[in-house]
Amino acid sequence: MEHDPLITSTELAGILHAPDLRLYDCTTYLEYQPPGSDIPYIAVPGRRTFEEGHIPGADFLDLQGEFSDQHTPLRFMMPDIAALEAAFGRHGVGPDSRVVLYSLATPMxxxxxxxxxxxxxxxxxxxxxxxxEQWRAEGRAIEMGPARGYPPGRFIAKPRTGLFVDSRTVLAAHGVANTVVVNALSAQLHQGLEPSRYGRPGHIPGSCNLPASTLLAGETKTFVPLTDAKTKFAAQGIAQDKRVIAYCGGGISATVDLFMLHRLGHQNLTLYDGSMGEWAKDESLPIETG
Incomplete structure (x- = not known):
């Protein structure tokens, strides 16, 4: 049984000075563009808020700038393995590192x-x-200023296949009995009841809807108890024996759903990386509302 990949602030405080800890603020902000724009949003790294206050010793990771494919109009797409090995290595991740990740406003x-x-x-x-937010709410120490960083590490990937899929795979999954496609966007966006910043309104045909926001609670956006999450997923027909393909707008909030499914013991989990940022603009791909 793998360890639970959720850590509390109390647990983090207990290992804050451990030599193998690699702690990262991953915050990005989205500046949404007017309807009809060629791009739905501009991704702004959260360096300003990082420098205004972060957990002592933390480094900052720029998702779009350093950890995403720079050769596609879509934001946040998974880059090639070599680029990621180099980027994580630059930030001190090695084979024996213990990584802890956090972000402001939302854990996505x-x-x-x-x-x-x-x-x-x-x-x-x-x-x-x-x-x-939870760290601050408990009155714990805050550090200001630029990241000090960690000594470079030697990150060597051992890639797992199938954790990222493309639109062809999603299209082929339509109607397959043992596969559930789940949309992590809001119910309004899923049903096409409001204009979509991604293109055509609606959702991938046949997909169910479990908004990532419903898996979070309170002002600090802590994760709901696993028993509550299990009930929510079961209500959408997402059983442990099913393959799950999750998507959202840009492959970000869907990872909240995948994180909780993993914690619940689901094994066959996949992210559609292009998500609605790709699907809604491609007129050759079907879309439905309601």
Whole structure:
């Protein structure tokens, strides 16, 4: 049984000075563009808020700038293995590192990095429950200023296949009995009841809807208890014997769903990386509302 990849602030405080700890703020902010724009949002790394206050010793990871494919109009797409090995190595991750990830306002940026590391075969990574907000709420120490960073590490990936899929795989999964496609966007966006910043409104045909936001609770956006999450997933027909393909707008919030499914013991989990940022703009792909 793998360790639970969720860590509390109390647990983090107990290992904060451990030499093998690699602690990262992964925050990105989205500046949404007006309807009809060629791009739905501009990704802004959260360096300013990092420098205004972060957990002592933390480094900062720029998802779009350093850990995403720079050769596609889509944001946050998984880059090639060599680029990720180099990037994680630059930030001090090695084979014996213990990685803890957090982000402000929502854990989805942290769970995205957790999913990427999992795809690279690195399992000793955890997400901080409640992020910096929970840490602050408990009156714990805060550090200001630029990241000091960690000594470079030698990160060698052991890639797992199938954790990221493309639109062809998603299209082929339609109607397959043992596969559930789940949309992590809001119910309004899923049903096509409001304009979509990604293109055509609606969702991938046949997909169910479990918004990532419903797996979080309170002002600090801690994760709901596993018993509650299990009930929510079961209500959508997401059983442990099913293959799950999760998607959202840009392959970020869907990792919240995947994180909780993993914690519940689901084995066959996949992320559609292009998500609605790709699907909604491709007129050759079907879409439905309601």
């Amino acid at each position: 940026w942290a769970t995205r990095f957790w999913w990427m590391l999992r795809a690279l075969g690195f399992d000793n990574a955890a997400v901080l429950d409640g992020g910096l």
